[in-house]
Amino acid sequence: MNIKYFFFIIPLFFLGLLNSFSQEHVKKHYLVNKDYTVIESTMYNFNQLTKDSVLYYEKKSKKYLKTLDRKKERYKAMGALQYIINANISLKRVDTALVYLYQGLELPEAKTSKAAIDLHWRIFRVFSYSENLVGQLEQIKPLEELGSKFNFYRETEPQNLKKLRGDVLSSAGFYEEASKYYTQYLVKDSLKVDPISYAVVANDLASIYEELNKKDSVLKYRLNAIKILKSKKSSIFGTDYKNYIRDYILLHDFWHQELFVNKNLEFAENFLKNAVTNFSDEAHTAVFANHFIGTYYFKTKQYQKALTFIDTALELGEKKVSLKKTQELYFLKIRILDKLDKEETATKNLEKFKAFKINRLAKNRALDLTKYDVDKITNLKEEAEQRALNNNIERKNITSLLILTIIILVILILGFYSSKKKNKIIKASEKETSRELKEKEFLLRELNHRVKNNLALILSLVKFQYYEIDEPKYKNKFQSLENRIKTIAAAHEQLLYSKENIEGEEYDVKEYLSKITNALIDISTKNIKLNLDAKSINLNIDTMLPIGILINELMSNSLKHALFKDLLIIDIQISLLQSDISITYKDSGATFIESKNSKSLGVSIINSMIKQLKGTITRIDSEYKITLQLKNSKKV
Template identity: 25%
Template sequence: MQLFFNVSAIFSARVLLMGIKGCGIKRTVQFDLLKKILNQKIKVVNIIVIVPQQLIGKTVLFLACSVDTMKNLLGKTLGLLFMTFLVVDQLPAQETATSTSSTFDVFQNADSSAARFTLFFETPNRYSENSAYDWLEVVNQYLNSAQRSNDSTEMARYGLMQSRLYHDLGEYDRSLAIAKEIYQRDEKLDADLKAVLLELMDDVYGKLGLYTEQIEIRKEEKDLGLTDNIAFYDIYSNLGLYRKAMEDYIDYAKKTLDEKNYYQVAAHKNTVGTYLRLDKSIPTALTRFKEARSYSDLNMIDVTKVKTEKEIIEGKLLNAEILGNIGKCYVELQQYEDAIPNLETSLETLEEYGKGTFSSEIIENRLAIAECYLQLNDLEKATDYLSDNLTTKKLDNLINKNRLLSLYYSKTSDYENSAFYLRRIIRIKDSINANESELRTQQLAAVMDEEKKNTKKIMDAQKEDIERQRSEMIAQDERTNIVLISLVFTLLLFSGLVYAYLRSIKNQRLIAEQKHIIENSLIEKDSLLKEIHHRVKNNLQMVSSLLSLQTKNTRSKAAIEALEEGKSRVKAMALIHQKLYQNDDLSVIEMQGYIESLINSVQSVYKKGGHNINITIDAEGVELDIDRAIPFGLILNELVSNSFKYAFPLDDENGKIYIHLRKIGDKEGYFEYTDNGVGLPDDTDERANSSMGIRLMNRLANQLQTKLNVDNTKEGVRFWFNFV
């Protein structure tokens, strides 16, 4: 008698364990077999299990047996099925699996261009059996046929497939040229083709670094309703602003992130970790990647959700990317032996499931493995990964490859070749500095301008919503007033006591409703103000970043100092807005915390000084509004900066700075700043008219309706003033 079973590689672990125990296998072997199955190393096959007549009899018999006997018989039955499954798995493929047509054959046998288009874009790992060049040859034939018949829809479908194939081969210029031709030629594409075209152009523009054009494509996607909002975090990352990219990504992703979707959570944590790794926050990034790996493993073993082949492959590729990132973190931490297994596993999976597709991730992993073996002085293995045919199209990878080649030749004492690759790195960097600095600045300005427009649109929409709510409230008030008037005339018919009682109840309810409305309005107002201060702080930080970029491209020492001073002043103002939106009370700023933050900011600018100086701050309990806090913060910024630059030229460890701020009564205040440095020079009064810092402090003091007083003492200098 024969029974037919369709055995899957994914079983419940509890049932499998019963089956293995039923065969009498040793415990150590049991766990090895379970591990092999849960890692999905055994293929899914259709098998025929021949069950003896005696076992059928036992199966019927065990229904009448005790519970223990039932368990033993069930275990033996499952054990027989399991062992048969393992044996069948080791048989040749032609004996266990039926022959199936490849995706490439199905593609050619499809009866329409629409079917081929769907199959092409929905099939994962389509290059596993036939290379991208095989696909390209066939697609070109179909495209020529569509051009001869002048079928615009078929031409668009095959043209998009052709563009995607060139993209997968890394020929982004050709891919973009084809996509742009379709974009300009076919203005009336249906929604599905238009979505694929715009997504492809977005991807190619990003690969080529054409971010302005990429923004325009995303604006068109939004206009067509293909996306709800435009995000710029990937562009910020490509421009090197990794922290800004991470903040924007988290803000964008939290709207759609499903905590119950393990794949989404794993991808989210992997992206955040990538931005942290690029920002050189390696330990924090490694923590995020390990969390991502845990969620990725949960996604792969989650049997409660039926996954398609595409979802399974996407899960494996995500897991490989996470392992690669973990390995790169270990490389940054110089833990090379821990990095190698993660990188090699990642590389193996990426090459298996991304076969035929150009991937910078594969290049980065190969370079990282090569660096590990070089640092471990295993030069033979390093050369296996660091070969001349390791082509890359990203400048960062090209620089890294040349650096590793230089290191390799240095370790082999071939200093001539080592110097050759070092010179090549210098030429590449010089070319980048010469050609891309101005372009990247322009692109960053374009992205910021577009983000400002989006912010303005959001704020305008919020204002319109507030105005609409206000109109509704007015209309509601008018209706309420009409009701109240009607009630008043009705209540006049009743006695004075009943009238007074009912009127009192109505008035109390009206007051409660109005109070509730007012409270909601105040909450919305506070939220808007916090958002405004937050965005102002972000814009000021962006100005500071632009000044930093300009500093890197400036050779004049005086200009660099001026830019650094400007950046310090901008940070002082940004701190004001940061403190405001972090406070519950938006009208005042707690000065003790603000001064401490400002001191830390100034110390970060003057890294060589200020760290051996004892700074005392006495401003506990003092609060100022923004009109007084901004000029006060700029004055203090100038004073602390001058102390760090000039007061302690010998970096004296006995240096002291004392900052005192207090309120006198409810309106007046007193500020005092002293240091025990070298004091002011004798010609301070003559320099006052030419010094930017002194003139700025005097003007800021005028804003506070006071005068800045200076006492040049024997042991340093003292600045003080009263303010209203």
């Protein structure tokens, strides 16, 4: 053999061995059971590899995933997805991990499997890391459903998930709703679980009341928390942890009462030492202790010492505490630097915080867009599969039609040669018409794609602005704006963008209104029962959309203003007689706070929709009777 061929073949041989080894490495890790859960013994610790090695194996796992049929080889596909997810989490590429987490839920029967709990938890943590509160709330509902199905696997006990929902409401600034949710669902139930669980819930509720400036309630719940932790009641978490939580809540009490005195400084220093030494995984407690000590030194004008502890708090809390807490620490640091006559350094720290805030919010928005892209790709995939099925049926029909056409043409050729040319002209005309029709359908789909994308972008911008402001008054306005946009988006998605209805004219009223009303109920913390009667009524989009906007405004008005004790009942009845639509809307509120501002946006929208459909509206107490005319209907 020629020596030069030998040196050429050997590298190829070793390259093939390396590629084979890397594929086997992917295939033998993250094997899954029939319920899609990962077999623990096959999990892999990516921390033992270099970054370049993780990137190499992650690339190979993606290549391997592409070779799999996700329906026939679903379990192998889930294993490959788990490999990619964990590799990207080790690389801190959470946005990429999020894409593959959603892909895991799209595998056959994965959404209702036991493994879906792990996938939803990991999605929740990704959104939690970026403080994406809407994304977190979206995961709680499927976790509640799956938890009861699989015997509360992986911390899906009702008490734990209710605590998460309460925390998200509080973090979003809905303090009034959060306080009601805590008192209704968490305080009594947590007392049955464990004294530490009750103490944590009570302390969190006290912090919520601090935001509402209800001092008596703050004192009540914080003292209750301290009292139960000082009692002899045992905890499953042990005495040391019980005392640690007790001291943490005491430190909160000192802060609230502004007891920045020497003995409390010593208490905070001892607590900080205990937190760092024995409970280092709970960084937020050490951050709070440093914050307390730094504030003490600031108030006693020992600015250099104060700066040291605030810097430590910022270092410990980086990427681990909320944006609000980070802002408090930075603002205190800037005040300290001003006192030390370090104005230039103070300005740099202000710019540093602004950059940090923009980066955090940008990550939040990026994850929103990632989720939107995943949903879009999933929808496109479903459409492609449906089109492939329709094309297959169409090909069979065309084949049969062609055979019949040939037979007819043979007969016609034998007897009527002159009509052959005419038939060809007709056939060519039909093909041209068909081509033009398909082109128009394609343009319509493209237009709908763009409208859907623009609506999603508008919603993202509204959410972005929502988290930028702190005033509850303006937050409520942005929430109302988001609901109105979602109503229009729901109409577009159901009435126009749906592949089944792209050429249709009439649509189901009840299905459309259910989507709007259920969305309002889901974001409300009130106990609501909806009775919607709109059986067998189909309307065109020009009539349906104003009705959807009208019902959205009336129901939002009820949820905001209706006063009731335990349960708010909303009744909606819709009937159609020829071209006349009759709507009766009422709620069970005992009394009703009516806005005196007749020029409010909600009232203007209601009147505009009624005027658009040439209708009338009358109201007696909380009951509305509305008559409307069908618009652009063939029934008239």
